[in-house]
Amino acid sequence: MRNGMKLTVKELTVRTMKVNGVDYICITDIAKQKNPLEPKDVVKN
Numbered sequence: 001m002r003n004g005m006k007l008t009v010k011e012l013t014v015r016t017m018k019v020n021g022v023d024y025i026c027i028t029d030i031a032k033q034k035n036p037l038e039p040k041d042v043v044k045n
Contacts, residue, residue, distance in 0.1 A: 004016070012029070027043055
């Protein structure tokens with residue numbers, strides 16, 4: 001994956017980034033599907 005790429009999964013856009021050759025996805029973007037107003041509550045649980 002290249003740095004700053006966006007994936008679309010089930011009509012949801014998920015950002016990615018590469019750090020030291022390792023790919024990461026933004027779990028906050030995924031949590032927004034469950035709770036669009038407060039995704040941080042999904043992540044912290």
